Amino acid sequence: MAEERSRRVFLSTTAALSAAALTGVPAGAEEPDVRGPGERLSPQRPDAELRAILREIDEHRIEATVRRLAGFGTRHTLSSQTDPVRGIGAARDWIFAELTKSAERSGGRMTVELQSYLQQPAPPRIPVATTITNVVATLRGATTPERVYVVSGHYDSRCSDPVDATKDAPGADDDASGVAVAMELARVLATRRPAATIVFAAVAGEEQGLFGARHMATLYKAAGTNVQAMFTNDIVGSSKADDGTRDPRTIRLFAEGVPTSETPAQADIRRAVGGENDSPSRQLARFVRSVAENDATGMTVRVIYRRDRYLRGGDHIPFLEQGYPAARFTEPHEDYAHQHQDVRVENGKRFGDLPEFCDFPFIARVARVNAATVWSLATAPGTPEDVRIRTNQLTNDTDLVWRRGSDPDLAGYEVVWRETTADDWTHAIKVGDRTEAKVDLSKDNVFFGVRAVGKNGRRGPVAFPTPLS
Numbered sequence: 001m002a003e004e005r006s007r008r009v010f011l012s013t014t015a016a017l018s019a020a021a022l023t024g025v026p027a028g029a030e031e032p033d034v035r036g037p038g039e040r041l042s043p044q045r046p047d048a049e050l051r052a053i054l055r056e057i058d059e060h061r062i063e064a065t066v067r068r069l070a071g072f073g074t075r076h077t078l079s080s081q082t083d084p085v086r087g088i089g090a091a092r093d094w095i096f097a098e099l100t101k102s103a104e105r106s107g108g109r110m111t112v113e114l115q116s117y118l119q120q121p122a123p124p125r126i127p128v129a130t131t132i133t134n135v136v137a138t139l140r141g142a143t144t145p146e147r148v149y150v151v152s153g154h155y156d157s158r159c160s161d162p163v164d165a166t167k168d169a170p171g172a173d174d175d176a177s178g179v180a181v182a183m184e185l186a187r188v189l190a191t192r193r194p195a196a197t198i199v200f201a202a203v204a205g206e207e208q209g210l211f212g213a214r215h216m217a218t219l220y221k222a223a224g225t226n227v228q229a230m231f232t233n234d235i236v237g238s239s240k241a242d243d244g245t246r247d248p249r250t251i252r253l254f255a256e257g258v259p260t261s262e263t264p265a266q267a268d269i270r271r272a273v274g275g276e277n278d279s280p281s282r283q284l285a286r287f288v289r290s291v292a293e294n295d296a297t298g299m300t301v302r303v304i305y306r307r308d309r310y311l312r313g314g315d316h317i318p319f320l321e322q323g324y325p326a327a328r329f330t331e332p333h334e335d336y337a338h339q340h341q342d343v344r345v346e347n348g349k350r351f352g353d354l355p356e357f358c359d360f361p362f363i364a365r366v367a368r369v370n371a372a373t374v375w376s377l378a379t380a381p382g383t384p385e386d387v388r389i390r391t392n393q394l395t396n397d398t399d400l401v402w403r404r405g406s407d408p409d410l411a412g413y414e415v416v417w418r419e420t421t422a423d424d425w426t427h428a429i430k431v432g433d434r435t436e437a438k439v440d441l442s443k444d445n446v447f448f449g450v451r452a453v454g455k456n457g458r459r460g461p462v463a464f465p466t467p468l469s
């Protein structure tokens with residue numbers, strides 16, 4: 001009986017529960033070390049609509065986009081903004097025209113804007129006042145448009161000298177590849193009706209100090225926009241390492257642990273509950289693996305428990321600074337001869353970021369990972385808010401409470417949990433459409449989270465609770 005009792009789930013109201021939640025026999029009973037209440041978590045399989053979206057992603061169009069962007073010669077942030085052929089201005093206008101074509105197929109739900117501001121001198125990378133322009137396509141959500149998901153790449157490029165705005169800087173991998181991902185998603189999703197809003201962005205000023213993304217994140221914050229996830233695709237163009245080996249079915253996803261935006265008070269709580277591995281960005285990374293590692297994407301998502309590569313940065317960081325969950329997609333092995341390099345041959349070795357070093361079927365698979373992610377996010381309910389663990393008395397069970405979301409497609413909630421040493425959630429307890437649940441497992445011994453379930457069966461990202469005293 002003791003074992004039976006340990007699996008029971010208690011709820012603080014008397015409404016009926018599913019038999020599965022009450023008996024809580026774990027599907028993973030073959031792994032006796034992780035027994036407990038609920039069902040074993042399994043990945044969310046792509047449905048017919050998502051499979052159709054992923055099939056529409058076209059490697060040839062992606063290749064054409066990368067080659068066209070490389071064809072502007074340089075897209076350096078300090079290059080000409082008025083030359084119709086060469087420079088960042090010509091690239092900006094071409095991206096705007098292409099996204100506008102996608103928007104024309106959206107029935108008025110997608111709008112495209114040039115998001116410009118004047119950046120004052122910021123030596124050494126911005127020596128003179130410079131207009132920085134993001135090109136932003138926004139596909140308005142059908143039922144919860146106030147909930148926003150952003151996918152971006154940066155369209156500026158550079159050569160060896162970070163302030164040389166005239167020399168060729170084709171920037172095929174860094175980062176026409178990421179821009180091509182965002183533009184291809186805009187094209188494929190323009191005709192569809194996600195519940196939440198999806199934003200497809202080509203930002204500038206990345207190489208000079210993340211200026212375009214910082215402007216965008218600041219505007220969202222100032223407007224009170226509920227950005228629930230942001231992904232930058234930066235250097236997603238090649239699966240080939242500089243030793244010649246290939247890893248064509250892996251994409252890295254960098255996701256921070258301790259939040260960049262953490263306040264001292266939040267740090268106190270994190271230390272007191274052991275929340276180092278449970279930032280919103282980590283929950284997002286776990287969500288990506290659950291929806292984007294499957295036969296329809298053909299990819300493995302290698303989550304890296306870091307904000308970015310060692311000592312380096314990208315366009316997700318300004319979003320993290322504003323408190324938005326964000327992460328970075330990057331190819332499995334970077335080839336430093338093919339990024340931030342003047343196009344040249346030295347001792348028979350070719351340098352420069354040219355389209356011929358890109359792997360277009362690989363970029364298409366990265367686009368499928370992104371599409372599976374943002375589509376799944378924008379068609380599931382949002383991340384639960386105000387998830388708390390009641391702590392007014394010491395007990396050996398766990399008493400969770402949260403605020404009900406206003407999403408009209410919301411069906412209910414699940415409590416998820418895992419051993420503290422597990423990297424991902426292992427069990428889910430269905431609790432129905434309620435805002436509290438008591439679980440007979442000690443909060444001292446496992447981690448808990450809560451996620452929302454839509455009427456369509458889709459699960460959103462997990463929210464990690466904070467203590468309620």
Ligand SMILES: [Zn+2]
Nearest residue numbers: 174175234235
């Ligand atoms: Zn880059």
